[in-house]
Structures are given as C-alpha cells and as structure tokens.
Amino acid sequence: MMTTEYPVYHEIRDENEEIAKAEAAIDTLAMQRDDRWYPKFHIASDGGWINDPNGLCRYKGRYHVYYQLHPYGTQWGPMHWGHVSSTDMVSWRREPVTMAPSLEEEGQGVFSGSAIVDDEGKLRFYYTGERYNNGVDRTDGQWQVQMAAIAEDDDATKLKKLGMVIDCPREKVSEHFRDPKVWKQDGVWTMIHGVSDVKGNGQLWLYTSEDMVNWTFQYVLFEDPDPDVFMLECPDFFPLKDKDGNTKWVIVFSAMGAKPKGYMNRNTSNAAYMIGTWTPGEPFKPETELRLLDCGANYYAPQSFETDGRRIMYGWMRPFNESAPMQHDGWCGQMTLPRECFLGEDGDLHTVPVPEVDNLRINTFEHTVKAVENNEEKLVLEDAEAVEIELNINLKDTTAERAGLKVHATPDGSYTYVAYDAQAGTVVVDRQAAARGNRGYRAAVLTADELAADELQLRVFVDRGSVEVYVNDGLHVLSDYSYPSEGERAVKLCSESGVLAVDSLTVHDIKSIGLE
Known part of the structure; x- marks a missing residue:
C-alpha cells in the first residue's frame, strides 16, 4: 500500500497567489514583446526567461513540456515551472504557470526535474528545491533537496506539492545536489540526480524506493573521469536496442567545468553522452568515449521520455555567456525541436526530428x-x-x-x-x-x-x-x-x-x- 506521509512540508507563501503574480508578470512582458526573433515553430514562453525542459511526458492523450521559467524578467531568476501541452506535437496549447516557489525547502526556486506515471495511473513529479544556507543570498552556499508533487487534473495543469522526499547530506556534497530523473526498473522505482561531492567531483547518485516516498541511496552510478568537471547537471539514463537487438544504456549529462579541447567543450558547459552497459546494482560501464549530443553553440540540459516505444528528447537552446539580443524583446530562451533517439547501424546515438514535425x-x-x-x-x-x-x-x-x-x-x-x-x-x-x-x-x-x-x-x-x-x-x-x-x-x-x-x-x- 502506497504511503501518503511525506517527511517535510513547510509553506511560506501561498502557491495560488504566487502563480497568479507570475501569470500577470508574463502577460505584461508578452504585451511588450517584439516578435522579430520569437520562434514560430519552437516552444518558448510568452514572456520572461526560460531554461531546462522539465517533466516531459505523455499523459492521458496529451504531450506535456514543462520548463524552467523566470516570469519577472528576461534573465535567469527565481525559478518557476512553465507549461505547454499538445495532442500531436504539432499544435501546442499554452497552459498556466504550474509551480512557483512557495515552500521553505524551495524558497529560492523550483528547479529541474522529471515526471512519471505511478502504479495507480497518477502523474508524479520529482524536482529540486533550492534555498540559501543563510536565508539571504548565495554567499554562504545553497541547500538543494529533492521534492515531489502530483497532478490533480487530467490535463496536469494543477499540481499538488507533496514536500521534500530527499534531504541533502550536506557533509557529503559541495552544495550541488539536483535534477532528479525517475523511472521504474525491474519493479523498483529508481532515481538518479547530479551531485558535486565533497571533493568537487561530478557524480550521478542512484536511489531506489518501494513507495515513491521513502528513497534510499544505493551507490554512485557514474563519476566523470575529467578532474575539471565538478557537477553533472540534468542527467538522463535510458536503454536503446542496437542493430543486433542488444540492449545498450545511454547516459546523458550536462557537465560543468570541462575545458575546451579542439572541437570539444567549446561552450561554457556541454551536454554529452556515453553508450555502455548497466546491470542494476552496479555502476554504469561505458563502452564509448564522451560525445556531444549537439555540437552547436546553444544547446544544453536535454531531457527525454518514453512513449509508444519511442525515446523522445527536448533540449534547451541556451544563450550561454553571450549578450542575447532577444532579452531586449521581452523573452529569452526556447526549446529545440522534439528529437527521437535511436542507435544507428553504426552503433552510435542518432537524434532526428520526430516524424510529427513533417506535419508542420x-x-x-x-x-x-x-x-x-x-x-x-x-x-x-x-x-x-x-x-x-x-x-x-x-x-x-x-x-x-x-x-x-x-x-x-x-x-x-x-x-x-x-x-x-x-x-x-x-x-x-x-x-x-x-x-x-x-x-x-x-x-x-x-x-x-x-x-x-x-x-x-x-x-x-x-x-x-x-x-x-x-x-x-x-x-x-x-x-x-x-x-x-x-x-x-x-x-x-x-x-x-x-x-x-x-x-x-x-x-x-x-x-x-x-x-x-
């Protein structure tokens, strides 16, 4: 029987009021928006800054793309969750802001996370909450924890926050502890997320749970061998079949700290992958070198989901350190096209626009x-x-x-x-x-x-x-x-x-x- 007892829930602001304020701020920016560069066939917010795709899923006949959103300006700020949905990945509907910082454990932002349908058919969300150690600013570091929420309606526009499910073992990490990805593996709920350990090594930690509430740390799934990499953001981990029908596992992360070398790592941070094998209970075993998921100047924080036997991925087109001209137009940031992931005849990972894009x-x-x-x-x-x-x-x-x-x-x-x-x-x-x-x-x-x-x-x-x-x-x-x-x-x-x-x-x- 699934428990409904959650360990920590401290409301410090009214969620509905915070969402209403965010919606009003977006409306103001949208009224002033210049559309000269505003995307016609890519997902973007009406106004404000957006970054990582979150909570990707198909639920009750609709595709859902949530995303990190700062509704009060066109630069990064306290994170909310924006939301769009579609029945076909061709025509999209803008939905209300889904989450705003309202709990003590997420007082400075509802950060990135994923969505999964539980055994009772409910859509659950796992995401990171951030607060400042000193309650004022980041000068004394940040405290990041894993949070949970559940959809209250069939359109997944209203989420009920359930509180913190994993606290940060701050004696074991150097403040980076975020971006949970959850799936069910061999009957066991499994979560990975990115960590910078106490020595500053970029790692992915793996947890398991019987009830989706009480999570137990198991082991380090992967540690980046690059000594310059101090954090692995927005991890993803999924199986694909190769041309011979063998199951391979693809590990994806956005590495922070890697230095440029040749054509590699030319951006401030870089989204990359490795292909290998994995046996539950053991670390991931890579069989390829690290490869970029996208070689462009503006790609980061990809996330994928599985539906109808397909692995579909979105990425954020990140401005990185450039002065982004669109910030003067009332908006900033967009998603890539939805891409289907598969292993080609060459054994490597391919990502192509989903066939639905042809209908545009x-x-x-x-x-x-x-x-x-x-x-x-x-x-x-x-x-x-x-x-x-x-x-x-x-x-x-x-x-x-x-x-x-x-x-x-x-x-x-x-x-x-x-x-x-x-x-x-x-x-x-x-x-x-x-x-x-x-x-x-x-x-x-x-x-x-x-x-x-x-x-x-x-x-x-x-x-x-x-x-x-x-x-x-x-x-x-x-x-x-x-x-x-x-x-x-x-x-x-x-x-x-x-x-x-x-x-x-x-x-x-x-x-x-x-x-x-």
Whole structure:
C-alpha cells in the first residue's frame, strides 16, 4: 500500500497567489514583446526567461513540456515551472504557470526535474528545491533537496506539492545536489540526480524506493573521469536496442567545468553522452568515449521520455555567456525541436526530428539546381521566415573547400553560414558575419565513413531567430541562435574555391505551432 506521509512540508507563501503574480508578470512582458526573433515553430514562453525542459511526458492523450521559467524578467531568476501541452506535437496549447516557489525547502526556486506515471495511473513529479544556507543570498552556499508533487487534473495543469522526499547530506556534497530523473526498473522505482561531492567531483547518485516516498541511496552510478568537471547537471539514463537487438544504456549529462579541447567543450558547459552497459546494482560501464549530443553553440540540459516505444528528447537552446539580443524583446530562451533517439547501424546515438514535425510543412518546393560554380552564389529564397531545407551534397563531384547555405542573409550583409568544410572534414555553423549576438563557429566532425560516402545529407531548420542542422540522419546536430537584421531574410547556396555539386535541394515552408 502506497504511503501518503511525506517527511517535510513547510509553506511560506501561498502557491495560488504566487502563480497568479507570475501569470500577470508574463502577460505584461508578452504585451511588450517584439516578435522579430520569437520562434514560430519552437516552444518558448510568452514572456520572461526560460531554461531546462522539465517533466516531459505523455499523459492521458496529451504531450506535456514543462520548463524552467523566470516570469519577472528576461534573465535567469527565481525559478518557476512553465507549461505547454499538445495532442500531436504539432499544435501546442499554452497552459498556466504550474509551480512557483512557495515552500521553505524551495524558497529560492523550483528547479529541474522529471515526471512519471505511478502504479495507480497518477502523474508524479520529482524536482529540486533550492534555498540559501543563510536565508539571504548565495554567499554562504545553497541547500538543494529533492521534492515531489502530483497532478490533480487530467490535463496536469494543477499540481499538488507533496514536500521534500530527499534531504541533502550536506557533509557529503559541495552544495550541488539536483535534477532528479525517475523511472521504474525491474519493479523498483529508481532515481538518479547530479551531485558535486565533497571533493568537487561530478557524480550521478542512484536511489531506489518501494513507495515513491521513502528513497534510499544505493551507490554512485557514474563519476566523470575529467578532474575539471565538478557537477553533472540534468542527467538522463535510458536503454536503446542496437542493430543486433542488444540492449545498450545511454547516459546523458550536462557537465560543468570541462575545458575546451579542439572541437570539444567549446561552450561554457556541454551536454554529452556515453553508450555502455548497466546491470542494476552496479555502476554504469561505458563502452564509448564522451560525445556531444549537439555540437552547436546553444544547446544544453536535454531531457527525454518514453512513449509508444519511442525515446523522445527536448533540449534547451541556451544563450550561454553571450549578450542575447532577444532579452531586449521581452523573452529569452526556447526549446529545440522534439528529437527521437535511436542507435544507428553504426552503433552510435542518432537524434532526428520526430516524424510529427513533417506535419508542420505547408508548402514544398523542389529546386532544379545541380551545381554552384567556383565562388558563386545562387538565390534559393528571397525571404524565409520559417523553413526546412533538405540539401544533399554530392561529395564525389564537389571540389569546393567550403560550400553550403547562407541563411538569414539580410540587406546589410549579415548572414549565418551552414557549410561543409572539406579541408577540416566538418559541417559548421559559422556566425562570423552576424550583425548581433555571438560570432565564431561550431563544428561537427565527420567520421571517416561519412567523408568516404557519396553524399552528405543536411536538414536545416530555420526559424525566426535560430538554426538547427541535422547531419546524416541525426548522427550530428548543431543548434544555434541567429539574429537576422531588418529586411528580407534570404537563403543562398554558395561555393568557395571550387564547385558545389547538389544531388537534391528541397524547401518546405513551416507553419506555426500555435504559441505566438
């Protein structure tokens, strides 16, 4: 019999009043919002700052995406939970703010967490609460604990907070203790979350529970071998079948502290994965090196959920340390497209847009261009606000040193360049010509097999203020913000120091997901 006794519940503010204030603040920001870069087909808040996707699930026929939200400004602040839902991952409905800091144990924020349906069919949430050790600010450190809540309605818009279920053993950690992910493994409820231990090592701790209330620490599931990594945020852990039908486990985390090396770890913090094996009761055993989930400049804190035999993942497009121009427009931050995760024939993790994304296409144009000559540009679209571009490059006949697509090309000469770089053996998103936001570039390194292939396949999603590039059936992805200037936003094919040979070029106009 499942117990309903929870160890700690100290209300310090009225939850409903806090949510009402948050809603009013969002409405004020939304009324003033500038939509020049506001996404047409990516999830974002009406107003305010958002970050990590939370509580991803499908419940009673609806998909739910919750997310970290600061409703009172366009920079990070005391965290709430925002919420959108959909029956099909195509048309989305904006829901009320779901949680606000109202308990002592979460006085400074309701941080990230996950959702799971219990044995009685109820949707339960596990998340992190944060308070300051001195009750005033972070100068004396923070106290993070794991909290629980349960949905009170079929639309999962009203949550009942159940209190703290795991206190922080502060003598064993250096204040970082957050982001629970819960699932049922062999009949036992299992939780992992990120920890910085007392020595400052980034770890994932594993707990189990019989009743979803009383949780017992079991062991360290994984410790990052990089001595510079001090915390593993937003962990995920899930099984996938390889091409031979063997079960592999994928461990995902967002590492804090890793130093840049070559093309790796170029962002302030980086979301990465390893593939390996796991036997319950034992640590995870990696069989691959650490690999980036997304090679772009603006990807972090991914979370996944399982439904209908599919593993679906969202990530947050994080501004990182750039001065994000959208912060002046009343909003900041968006999610990636929903991506399906699978192990390819190559044994590696692939992430591709879920098939439902194809239902956002409203017009399709097949272009007849077969080649772009040496140092030539060809106009593909005069003005593209929201499009998907499928470009297949003939590698055997392409002689260009770099070639690809200039998107968000505006009359002032600004553009973002999605290119195949033959010299480096990479696909790059280059923002050197950007008129605003961070510049520089990010690169996905192609494998020897990819470079020896006849064709390079690119799917490029261009929204009002972002670009997502999927390479070779999602073996690599690059997600980047891109802030076009005023005027028409052209798309051009271009080729540098050689010829670009095109096998096919298809453009799809993309409709709104309904959150504008």
